[in-house]
Amino acid sequence: MTIEQELELLRSTVPSPDTATAERIHRLATTARSSWPRRLRTTGALAAAALAIAGGSVAAIREVPWWQNGTPPVDPQSVASVARDNMPATVDTAKARTVAQDGSAALVAVPLDETGYCLIPSLDGRASLGTQCEYQVRHAQQGDDDRTVSMRRDDAWIVYGRITDPRAATIDLGVLSLGLKPGGFFIASVPKDRWAALEGTANAGRILDRSGATLREGCVDWSGASLWRDGSTNCKPEPTPTIPTLDLAHATKLFEITLMQPYSIWKAGTTIEFVEAQSSDGSICSTSTGPGLATRLGNGGACRRPGTWSSPQPLNVTFSAQRAHDGERAFYIWAITGAADPGAHVAKLELRSPSGAIPVLLADNFFFAQIAQTSASTDAFPAGPYTLDAYDASGAKVASIDLNELHGRLRPR
Amino acid sequence: MALTFAEAFASEFPPLHRYLHRRMGAVAADDLAAATFAAAFARWDTFDQSRPLRPWLYGIAANLSRRHWRDERRKLRAYARTGIDPVLADDAEPNERIDARGRARELAAALAELRPRDREIVLLHAWADLTDSEIAEALSLPVGTVKSRLHRARERLRNRLAASGQGEERAMVAEQ
Numbered sequence: 001m002t003i004e005q006e007l008e009l010l011r012s013t014v015p016s017p018d019t020a021t022a023e024r025i026h027r028l029a030t031t032a033r034s035s036w037p038r039r040l041r042t043t044g045a046l047a048a049a050a051l052a053i054a055g056g057s058v059a060a061i062r063e064v065p066w067w068q069n070g071t072p073p074v075d076p077q078s079v080a081s082v083a084r085d086n087m088p089a090t091v092d093t094a095k096a097r098t099v100a101q102d103g104s105a106a107l108v109a110v111p112l113d114e115t116g117y118c119l120i121p122s123l124d125g126r127a128s129l130g131t132q133c134e135y136q137v138r139h140a141q142q143g144d145d146d147r148t149v150s151m152r153r154d155d156a157w158i159v160y161g162r163i164t165d166p167r168a169a170t171i172d173l174g175v176l177s178l179g180l181k182p183g184g185f186f187i188a189s190v191p192k193d194r195w196a197a198l199e200g201t202a203n204a205g206r207i208l209d210r211s212g213a214t215l216r217e218g219c220v221d222w223s224g225a226s227l228w229r230d231g232s233t234n235c236k237p238e239p240t241p242t243i244p245t246l247d248l249a250h251a252t253k254l255f256e257i258t259l260m261q262p263y264s265i266w267k268a269g270t271t272i273e274f275v276e277a278q279s280s281d282g283s284i285c286s287t288s289t290g291p292g293l294a295t296r297l298g299n300g301g302a303c304r305r306p307g308t309w310s311s312p313q314p315l316n317v318t319f320s321a322q323r324a325h326d327g328e329r330a331f332y333i334w335a336i337t338g339a340a341d342p343g344a345h346v347a348k349l350e351l352r353s354p355s356g357a358i359p360v361l362l363a364d365n366f367f368f369a370q371i372a373q374t375s376a377s378t379d380a381f382p383a384g385p386y387t388l389d390a391y392d393a394s395g396a397k398v399a400s401i402d403l404n405e406l407h408g409r410l411r412p413r
Numbered sequence: 414m415a416l417t418f419a420e421a422f423a424s425e426f427p428p429l430h431r432y433l434h435r436r437m438g439a440v441a442a443d444d445l446a447a448a449t450f451a452a453a454f455a456r457w458d459t460f461d462q463s464r465p466l467r468p469w470l471y472g473i474a475a476n477l478s479r480r481h482w483r484d485e486r487r488k489l490r491a492y493a494r495t496g497i498d499p500v501l502a503d504d505a506e507p508n509e510r511i512d513a514r515g516r517a518r519e520l521a522a523a524l525a526e527l528r529p530r531d532r533e534i535v536l537l538h539a540w541a542d543l544t545d546s547e548i549a550e551a552l553s554l555p556v557g558t559v560k561s562r563l564h565r566a567r568e569r570l571r572n573r574l575a576a577s578g579q580g581e582e583r584a585m586v587a588e589q
Contacts, residue, residue, distance in 0.1 A: 004567075007536075017426070
């Protein structure tokens with residue numbers, strides 16, 4: 001059994017919430033916090049008590065919290081706006097402070113709950129560069145909740161973040177050595193004359209205390225968004241892979257289906273569409289779209305290179321299994337998606353089972369079908385047996401696939 | 414057509430609650446799901462609906478869950494130690510809470526030993542069915558970081574289980 005299958009089984013008997021729970025929580029979520037039930041408010045009171053205790057222990061290390069003596073942000077309204085749209089509701093923007101500055105680059109930090117924090121970098125007064133939050137700082141000396149960011153724009157390259165170790169005084173990034181501000185914050189512009197040399201590279205870095213002793217060694221990665229990784233061995237750049245994007249503006253509809261079983265986020269009875277769109281990596285992708293979901297890769301769709309067919313078989317079949325519960329029992333709902341070799345001129349597909357044959361939706365050699373039966377695990381495709389038969393325009397059978405046998409061969413062992 | 418909050422709740426609440434229940438238990442799941450959807454409701458008007466919904470919601474839930482990391486680890490360790498899973502305590506008969514599978518207990522112990530962030534990535538993948546790119550969006554991490562952490566965490570789980578499996582085999586030989 002693979003580790004993924006073992007994880008799948010662990011606590012798999014946990015049921016989906018019942019309707020009463022859903023209604024109660026919907027009511028809570030859409031009601032002002034002051035009317036939340038006692039248990040939730042008690043949690044808040046405990047959090048406040050924890051804050052008082054945490055405040056005491058923090059005070060032993062740093063005399064005052066970092067936000068207490070800092071400078072308020074230049075544009076508090078902008079900070080409040082960014083916080084409203086991008087931060088947890090419990091963030092306290094009244095305590096937002098400008099914690100580090102370098103030329104036109106500034107870093108505003110906002111405390112969050114007991115020990116958490118959010119970062120808002122800005123350039124030239126524009127606070128629209130994204131935000132990062134850590135809900136809680138634990139094991140500050142180990143840096144588990146540090147944030148270090150490298151942000152490259154056409155006209156600017158800044159690095160910023162927070163080193164939470166209260167002993168830390170300097171972060172040595174190789175080409176830059178930055179003194180940490182109260183709270184461990186930093187921001188700096190990468191000199192333009194260094195861009196070409198740094199781009200796509202990584203080098204060793206250190207976090208130092210006030211005496212210059214090394215607290216931690218790490219890898220400074222100038223190629224990705226995450227600037228610092230702990231550990232100096234195997235320091236290589238880890239560029240962020242480019243995720244292909246679909247040209248949805250020019251997507252064409254393949255077919256629509258009213259689901260007989262839940263599929264992806266949709267319930268049975270929902271009508272969804274399968275569309276085909278050009279991907280930025282040159283392939284053609286088929287994917288599903290429907291209420292509440294922006295179309296995305298990997299949502300039951302498939303991509304192929306135009307004019308190529310690499311499989312020796314005329315049909316490529318992908319199985320997908322989705323967990324579901326009926327309150328007591330967990331089970332899996334199955335679907336198949338896939339593509340037909342254009343050279344096989346498949347005009348019709350049928351899914352055969354002991355209960356009869358049903359037509360399979362097919363357009364531009366992409367197909368999709370839901371399986372009526374369910375199964376108890378991802379190891380077992382529904383017993384069926386199920387067969388997928390392909391026919392050309394004259395009605396001649398051009399392929400027949402035993403889905404149970406195929407699934408048995410494909411599943412991980 | 415714009416998605417209403419009620420529609421989003423209807424589609425996303427059951428899997429989110431169950432995911433949180435599996436991680437933290439029923440009581441914490443109620444609190445966290447309520448807080449997650451309360452935050453989502455407060456920001457619904459400004460939520461960019463061209464963005465995928467699930468990573469946004471699971472990102473909020475991930476932020477809120479961090480205060481429960483220690484409790485999550487404690488429950489995993491208790492399960493590993495006793496075979497009685499505290500997460501199932503609220504809704505299962507006592508005999509259902511006792512999992513005789515030693516492997517499940519070893520897996521719980523191995524999960525407890527992971528760094529909290531790595532555990533979160535593993536469970537978002539395994540129990541919430543989020544893709545690497547969805548996890549990256551939910552946790553505001555580069556996709557490459559998610560991939561490498563997932564790979565590393567799985568390796569640790571495999572190694573831990575392999576080591577415990579060898580231990581069991583040795584114990585059986587010794588008994589014979």
